[in-house]
Amino acid sequence: MEEMENAEEYKIPKEAIEKLKDPEVIRKQVKEGKTFQEIIGYSSDTMEKFYTIARNLFERQEYNKSADAFVFLTTLNPYVHHYWLGLGMAEQLNGGYQGALLAYAMAILTNPENPAAHYQSASCYRSLNDTKNALMSYELAVRCCGEADEFMTLRSQAESAIEALKK
Numbered sequence: 001m002e003e004m005e006n007a008e009e010y011k012i013p014k015e016a017i018e019k020l021k022d023p024e025v026i027r028k029q030v031k032e033g034k035t036f037q038e039i040i041g042y043s044s045d046t047m048e049k050f051y052t053i054a055r056n057l058f059e060r061q062e063y064n065k066s067a068d069a070f071v072f073l074t075t076l077n078p079y080v081h082h083y084w085l086g087l088g089m090a091e092q093l094n095g096g097y098q099g100a101l102l103a104y105a106m107a108i109l110t111n112p113e114n115p116a117a118h119y120q121s122a123s124c125y126r127s128l129n130d131t132k133n134a135l136m137s138y139e140l141a142v143r144c145c146g147e148a149d150e151f152m153t154l155r156s157q158a159e160s161a162i163e164a165l166k167k
Contacts (some may be wrong), residue, residue, distance in 0.1 A: 066090040081111040097124040115144035
């Protein structure tokens with residue numbers, strides 16, 4: 001895979017491996033609020049490269065591998081919205097609606113104003129024949145879209161879905 005050509009930059013540094021071997025060190029650093037990204041010492045650039053790999057797997061419709069890559073990312077840094085959104089979408093397209101809903105819930109926690117996770121949650125609920133929660137999620141998506149130009153298409157789709165479900 002061309003994304004892993006420079007695999008050396010993805011290796012966990014030796015000093016981080018030593019830290020990871022000691023549960024007390026991990027416990028202390030997690031208690032201090034550090035993410036595994038910080039504990040290991042991965043830079044934002046390295047994380048972006050990992051994300052690109054996960055996204056490319058998703059775009060190639062390798063949803064199982066993509067989901068695994070997004071799990072890796074969310075484990076390293078659970079505070080990044082698009083990692084959770086990517087995991088949710090990969091799970092959803094694999095038919096793992098419950099897993100997708102959990103990932104979308106985390107995406108909502110990390111960015112409650114972004115309507116995408118609400119909309120995708122609604123799609124999962126529809127697939128699970130849960131009309132009540134689908135409607136609620138579509139309504140939340142519409143509310144989060146507001147009047148922002150960037151979300152007008154999503155808003156329109158959510159409003160159409162609401163109308164269809166109410167028939």
